[in-house]
Amino acid sequence: MKDNINFEIATLKDIDGVLALQELYFVSNLTEEDKKGGFVTTPFTIAQLTEVIEAQNLFVTKDNGKIIAYIFTGSWTFFAQWPIFEHMITLLTDLNFLDFSFTTTNSFQYGPICIHKNYRGKGLILPFFEFMRMHMMNKYPLSLTFINKTNIPSRKAHTEKLKWNIIADFNFNNNEYYILAYDMNQKVFSRS
Numbered sequence: 001m002k003d004n005i006n007f008e009i010a011t012l013k014d015i016d017g018v019l020a021l022q023e024l025y026f027v028s029n030l031t032e033e034d035k036k037g038g039f040v041t042t043p044f045t046i047a048q049l050t051e052v053i054e055a056q057n058l059f060v061t062k063d064n065g066k067i068i069a070y071i072f073t074g075s076w077t078f079f080a081q082w083p084i085f086e087h088m089i090t091l092l093t094d095l096n097f098l099d100f101s102f103t104t105t106n107s108f109q110y111g112p113i114c115i116h117k118n119y120r121g122k123g124l125i126l127p128f129f130e131f132m133r134m135h136m137m138n139k140y141p142l143s144l145t146f147i148n149k150t151n152i153p154s155r156k157a158h159t160e161k162l163k164w165n166i167i168a169d170f171n172f173n174n175n176e177y178y179i180l181a182y183d184m185n186q187k188v189f190s191r192s
Contacts, residue, residue: 005124007131010058010070015049017067018060025114037120037153040112042082044072051078057108059132061115061124069115069124071132073143076104084172085109088146088179097167097181100142107142110182113154120153129162130188137184149176162188 010018023029025040044052052058052074061069076092079085088109092102100106110132115124136143145164147154155178158164164180171177 004064005068006062007128008060008062009056009135010053010060012050012053014053014058014060014067015046018044018049018058018070019046021067021070021114021116024116037117040114042072042112048081056135059128059135061119061128063119068119069113069128071111071113071128073108073110073132073136075108079109084146087170087172088144091168091170091179092144095144095168095179095181097142097165098183100183102142102144102181106140107144108136108140109145110136110143111145125157125161126188133184133188141184143182143184145180145182146170146177147180149178 008014022040022044026043049058052072055074055078057073057075057078059071059073060067076085076089080089089104092104092107095102113125113129115128145158147158149155149169155166158180159166162182163186164182166178167181168179169177170179
C-alpha cells in the first residue's frame, strides 16, 4: 500500500468527495459493460451523509487527500428509510449465523462499499475493511449486507477476499439478492 493512502472516519468536509464517487459508480449512470466492474445502488443525499458522518459510521480512503473509496455502515433505524432495508429488517429473525440470531440491536448494515476502479484489485479492500471493522466492532458484534446477484465482482470480493458468509437470499423489486453475514470479532487478516 502506498504511503499516500490514508483510511479515515469521514467528516463533513468529505461529503463532496463521497458524492462524486457515488455519482461515478451509481448503477443508473453506468453502461452494461461498466456494471461488470461493480456498482452501487443506494444513493445518499447530503442530509443522509451528514447523519451517518455524525454517527461516525462512514469510512473513507484517500490518496493524497482525494477520496478513492468509501464504506457506509449504520443502524437498521438509519437504513430503514429505504424500502429494501425495511424488507431486510423483516427477515432478521429468520437468519442464523454461527451461534447468533440477528436483531436490530446486535447487528448493523454494512455497505455500500465503493472503490474507484483505478484502485481495485490492488489489495486496498483488506486494510480498509479492517479499519472499518476495528471501529464498528465495539458497537455491534455482527454485520449484515446484501449483494445483487448480478454484481459478481462484489460477491467475489466479499466472499473470497473478506470471507463473508452467504446465509440466505431474497427477492425485492424484481431483483435477486444474497444476504451475507460477518462476525465483527473476526480479524480479516487472520482468515485464510
